Amino acid sequence: MSLVPQVLRSLKNLPPFPMVAQRTLVLLNKPEVSIQELVEVVKFDPAITANILRISNSAYFGLRREIHSLHQALLLLGTQELLKIIIASGATRLFSAPTPGYFAERQGLWRHSVSCALMVDVLSRELSLPDQATGFTAGLMHDIGKIVLSLFVEQKFHEIMEVVEQQGVSFQAAEKIILGVDHAEMGGEMARIWDFPDRLRLAITYHHLDKPEAYTDDLILLVYLADILCLMFGQDLGSDGLAYTGYPEVLRHFHLRERNLQRILLQFGSAWDEAQILFGLMGQQDGVQRANRG
Amino acid sequence: MQLVVGVAEMRVSNQHEHVVITHALGSCIGVAIYDPLVKVGGLLHYMLPDSSLDVEKGRENPCMFADTGIPRLFRECYSLGALKHRMLVKVAGGSQVLGGPEHFNIGRRNYAALRKIFLKNNVLIGREDVGGSKARTMYLEIATGKVWVKVIGQNQTIIEL
Structure with missing residues (x-):
């Protein structure tokens, strides 16, 4: 029996997308963003301003001088970096619920x-x-569909896994077979409800490259490849493991050979260490501990 | 007490209360070695096959690569009194994404690099759980030398190697 009606019904109770992140998404499309616009976006959320300063002064950027104000952060880091920080800070609430269908860790x-x-x-x-x-x-939003689908994946995990193992298909394809909808489609639907910019919505919908439309935008291929490389890197793997398809044509498209992939993993290892403060945005206490561990 | 081994790290111990653990092996490989006579063991979690990729990095952190990390793992155990001919060796990880074996095959290369090093040095792998598309967590109990692999998933199936 298809779970689709049930899954779609659960979308009716979707909470609103965090406001600060929502307003920042709109700024992504603008070629120039003024300091005034950024201040307007974050001024209602003092926690985000505090986060911006904390992250700006962390190893993630490795600046030599200390940053004391939003204005200074913008000057030293540039608009794009600041937008990343604001979106990451603003989106944490979205990810705060556990997703036991995919991850044992909260x-x-x-x-x-x-x-x-x-x-x-x-x-x-x-x-x-x-x-x-x-x-x-x-990259940050590609798996938002898992937030909602987790509940259903949890119920049907064994059946999904059986399809993965017996038919040799990806976890996403198996979700589609068993649940009638997969986490990428689900994420696309959520992005529609939340009125995400089109490019972002399509990157979420097609990030496993299961439809020809996926090949229309390099952004989608980039997110796909980043996701696959994260699975290979291994940390924070979920119950779906590495059960996703590797498409060599994407490597050819970007002129990447295996040695490039190795070098990317090497660089990612360092970036990952330095970015512990971003992981820590969810539950500050935990973040401090992890940052210290590294 | 748990000693956690991160990516590109190793831990070696002769303390009976220690369980050495490494989380979430994807294409990386975990190597556990153990000398049952002196009860000395170690666990290495390396990421890539060969330090020729970045010699500098290999010197900075030998645990990043198979060719620099594996000899280091053995040496550190020797320094605690372990001997090569008594070592029990167990291996896990080296997973791959789905699709042909020609691409995205760092997991396989990681495993091949280890086999080559072991062949050259007359080291036999006792037990192993490698390949596939599973995510694994690996444990080594110093008191007994027992090694477990947990497949990350809902069952959290644990097998003893």
């Missing part, structure tokens, strides 16, 4: 999402693509 999905966002940045640098907040954001 913060698993958040950690995987941050990793993927960082990986998009590392990849963009390696490929000499402009390092834009849009890529980071798409």
